[in-house]
Amino acid sequence: MSRFIQLHLLTAYPPANLNRDDQGSPKTAKMGGYDRLRVSSQCLKRTWRTSDIFEQAIAKGVRTKMIGVDAFKKLSAFPALSRTDRESIARNIAQVFGKVKTNSLELETLVFISKKEQANIDSVISIFSGGLGGAIEESNALGVKLFRALSSDIQTSVRCVIDTIKGENKTAMLIAGWNKELKQHVKKYTTTEDKSPYDYLGKMIDNSSGWLDSIAGDTEVRDDQLELFFAEEYTKQTKEILKKLSLGALLPGKDAKETVYGEVKHKEYIKLCRGWEEQIDTWIEEVKKSEDGDFTSEDHIKNLKQEISPVAVAKSSILTNEHTNADIALFGRMLADSSKYKVDAACQVAHAISVHPVVVEDDYFTAVEEMNQYRDDAGAAHIGETRFAAALFYSYICINWELLIRNLINDFSEDIDINDAKYANERDLASRAIRALTEAAVKVAPEGKQNSFASRAYASYVLAEKGDQQPRSLSVAYLKPINHRENDDFIRDSIAALIEQKNCFDQVYGKCGNPHIPFEPDKSFCEKCGLDHYEMNVPEKQGTLSGLLDFVGK
Numbered sequence: 001m002s003r004f005i006q007l008h009l010l011t012a013y014p015p016a017n018l019n020r021d022d023q024g025s026p027k028t029a030k031m032g033g034y035d036r037l038r039v040s041s042q043c044l045k046r047t048w049r050t051s052d053i054f055e056q057a058i059a060k061g062v063r064t065k066m067i068g069v070d071a072f073k074k075l076s077a078f079p080a081l082s083r084t085d086r087e088s089i090a091r092n093i094a095q096v097f098g099k100v101k102t103n104s105l106e107l108e109t110l111v112f113i114s115k116k117e118q119a120n121i122d123s124v125i126s127i128f129s130g131g132l133g134g135a136i137e138e139s140n141a142l143g144v145k146l147f148r149a150l151s152s153d154i155q156t157s158v159r160c161v162i163d164t165i166k167g168e169n170k171t172a173m174l175i176a177g178w179n180k181e182l183k184q185h186v187k188k189y190t191t192t193e194d195k196s197p198y199d200y201l202g203k204m205i206d207n208s209s210g211w212l213d214s215i216a217g218d219t220e221v222r223d224d225q226l227e228l229f230f231a232e233e234y235t236k237q238t239k240e241i242l243k244k245l246s247l248g249a250l251l252p253g254k255d256a257k258e259t260v261y262g263e264v265k266h267k268e269y270i271k272l273c274r275g276w277e278e279q280i281d282t283w284i285e286e287v288k289k290s291e292d293g294d295f296t297s298e299d300h301i302k303n304l305k306q307e308i309s310p311v312a313v314a315k316s317s318i319l320t321n322e323h324t325n326a327d328i329a330l331f332g333r334m335l336a337d338s339s340k341y342k343v344d345a346a347c348q349v350a351h352a353i354s355v356h357p358v359v360v361e362d363d364y365f366t367a368v369e370e371m372n373q374y375r376d377d378a379g380a381a382h383i384g385e386t387r388f389a390a391a392l393f394y395s396y397i398c399i400n401w402e403l404l405i406r407n408l409i410n411d412f413s414e415d416i417d418i419n420d421a422k423y424a425n426e427r428d429l430a431s432r433a434i435r436a437l438t439e440a441a442v443k444v445a446p447e448g449k450q451n452s453f454a455s456r457a458y459a460s461y462v463l464a465e466k467g468d469q470q471p472r473s474l475s476v477a478y479l480k481p482i483n484h485r486e487n488d489d490f491i492r493d494s495i496a497a498l499i500e501q502k503n504c505f506d507q508v509y510g511k512c513g514n515p516h517i518p519f520e521p522d523k524s525f526c527e528k529c530g531l532d533h534y535e536m537n538v539p540e541k542q543g544t545l546s547g548l549l550d551f552v553g554k
Helices: 041-049 052-057 067-075 083-095 115-130 142-150 152-166 178-188 200-206 223-230 232-245 253-258 276-289 298-307 326-331 401-409 421-443 490-509 545-553
Strands: 004-016 028-031 034-039 062-064 111-113 136-139 172-174 219-221 270-273 347-349 352-354 361-369 379-400 459-467 532-537
Touching (some): 004 421, 034 379, 041 326, 083 115, 142 152, 142 232, 152 172, 152 200, 152 223, 178 200, 232 298, 270 276, 276 298, 326 401, 326 421, 379 401, 379 421, 401 421, 421 545, 459 545, 532 545
Antiparallel strands (some): 004 459, 028 034, 034 352, 172 219, 347 379, 352 379, 459 532
16 A cells, blocks of 8 residues: 555646735735745645535534624523523633634634544533533542642552562551651652752662561551652642632541541542543643643633533533544644644645746736716726636645545554454545545636636646655646746646656656665556656647546545
8 A cells, every 4th residue: 555645736727816815816926036926725625525526425524613602692592501601611712722712602713623533512511401410520539630640650659669568468557657667768768969859769679678577567558648648749739729719528537537548538429520520630731831841820720610610511521533524534633732632634735836937927907897887987896806817737735645545544553454344334435525625626626716717727747656656746847937938838847847747857866766666757656665756738638637637535
């Protein structure tokens, strides 16, 4: 199976304004010292993704800012919720995807969401159909989760010390004053040269023979008691956080000692959101990334209280990496606040650029008033001006077939075999997506000013390549522009320049960019690296669209 699919296209457009800048003028770029017409990659990708060809081939995701607004409308169907509750829930749903505008339910930036995530949002909304009660979980173990999450970095070392103390016993058997005796040993193995306040754990494990016998006895001590002791600073930090949250009193002295993790458990069950445990993990990550790393600061405590409240929404209840929408797998997505759910694009699209110099021109036009033709003021009722240019564009697309499959199956491990029979559906979806993308790139024009210019065009030439070689654009073929002084036939000369550039690369770098594979200009398939190519050349009546699609979709 070839890893990369590369497409090189030449498409001629008559006078048009396919992709405008902020002044309404066709976009341009300097290349080789000349002004060239340009169509941005963003414009091209949206054109192809929203085309009928793409729409009919695969199910698509949605790019939007309006998640919170839509959620609020759906929540408004539930009379058991107050307006304040509806706004809070809708805002929390939107915040799963990013920051929300002040005094609004709109996101600050567009996000790409899959059909599965849209269904997950509807599932979350349905939980509130009977009011807040359906979304509430009750627990007194908030402190336990906080403690375990805060001390996660040292849990392995703590576990080793506890296992050392227990030996072959199921439960540690220690002297009555075990904690006071252990504190003396902790002090002994703690020095000012330690990089971490918990470096003593490793020293105690390595020198267990020097202290184990001094604490051995006949009093049973639970694992959680030892864990809270050895991670004492995290125990204190957890209690401080719980105190500032003010969600209820902790278990008192005797009850705390007799209950597993009793020191950090609430006396009564408190109301929390569904998925509150994951919300704590998210909160801890956010605090660690922030400039203020103090977990007990007022702002961080306020954020935690919001994230575990009954109207909060856990990210895992909505976000997923199991995408069935090939457009997200192809073009990727960025979620700055939830990087584990980002998707690396399997398809790269270059800005299309004219192979020749251009001069952007102005079109002066009028619109005539038709109901005053016999009056003194008969004539134009509107005068306007628009800019345009015509060009033959070179476009380049690179698709990483392997990454596309991995995005669809959500597995990036090295030992996975993407050719396994169990991934047949994902391979079929990837094939349909690539065929649709290729057909759209060949046939569908950007929508800019189409009513004014009707600048519809098909590609006149397509070179498709498949193989494992390092991808490369052939745009350098037009660094020296095609121009009317030297070229009688722009299309044929542009095709010849493209093929010549490809052959030059192959001759210098070796076939497929491999210096050990000799250049053979008449051979289209390379057995050593699997490189193969297909040409669709309209002027020469060579190749067919169906043949091209079969080639890229195999």
